[in-house]
Amino acid sequence: MKKEESKILDKLGKNPGFKVPENYFNDFNAKLLESLPEVKITEEVKPTMWVRVRPFIYMAAMFAGVWLMMNIFSIGKSSASSEQRAAQISAGVAVEKNADELINYGSVSDYDIMTYEDSVYMEMEEQKNEK
Amino acid sequence: MKRNNKLMAAREKYDEAQVIELLHKQDTCRSAFGKVIEHYSEQLYWHIRRMVIDHDDANDVLQNTFIKAWTNIDNFRGDAKLSTWLYKIAINESITFINKKKALNNISIDDDDSFLVNNLEADKYFDGDEAQIKLQKAIATLPDKQRLVFNMRYYEEMKYEDMSEILGTSVGALKASYHHALKKIETFFENND
Secondary structure: OHHHOOHHHHHHOOOOOEOOOOOHHHHHHHHHHHHOOOOOOOOOOOOOHHHHHHHHHHHHHHHHHHHHHHHHHHHHHHHHHHHHHHHHHHHHHHOHHHHHHHHHHOOOOHHHHHHHHHHHHHHHHHHHHHO | OHHHHHHHHHHHHOOHHHHHHHHOOOOOHHHHHHHHHHHHHHHHHHHHHHHHOOHHHHHHHHHHHHHHHHHOHHHOOOOOOHHHHHHHHHHHHHHHHHHHHHHHOOOOOOOOOHHHHOOHHHOOOEOOOHHHHHHHHHHHOOOHHHHHHHHHHHHOOOOHHHHHHHHOOOHHHHHHHHHHHHHHHHHHHHHOO
16 A cells, blocks of 8 residues: 555645534434434345245156156157067068068067067977877 | 544444344334444545535535435345445435536536635635645546545555445556556646645
């Protein structure tokens, strides 16, 4: 602060020479307070616990809903694809030449083939027993 | 010494956060505002007085400042400091008052505020010497914003950061403004020796 100032100001000091009447501030404060008009204050209402936690509960419910819907759709999707695969396999077996193509180039997993082989084996066993 | 102790005790009792809370309740707002007046009237008075120079004018402007603050108290939500808010009102009221006084005296709004110091020698609430009158004349030649910055820094020793909040100007610009004000005052003294 000091180094900012000039030599002239250093000589003059910081009292500008202004005065006030005696007891001015006490009188001013008292008179002013008496003369203030009426005002209407809008008191802030404190939010209830429910109002404060409501956004978090809504958000949690929304995420739970999204999660639930994703689960429902993924279950439906996987069961539908299993049926489609079973139909593919049946069709493929009906026409034997397509079976190789289906196995080689189609979207048939090892699990699907094993399931099919098991069912064929079971059929053969049943036929044996019948004989 | 006793008076200083009393003042210190009064200041210690003033809890701004509590006062702001009480200001927002219908049944306690008036008494809380009484505490605000008690706490800020002196510092705001001196701030206004250095701007308008005359005691009676400073008294009117101070009164207007508090009345404006009181009638708008519902809009004050405590986002800024109470002192910042009051200073802003006081500055606006001071500048509005000076402009009105200029208009009444047929002085252009672009002219400096030297007319305010013309009768300083005759003011019964002034006991400064020739050098002090000269300094007030030099300060009155500064543009309003520079005058504010000079008074707040030199007389009130306010931090630049606090001034920045009140005046809405960057600290760098305020430092530059104060430096320019000092140079102008020195030049005034050199030219009026």
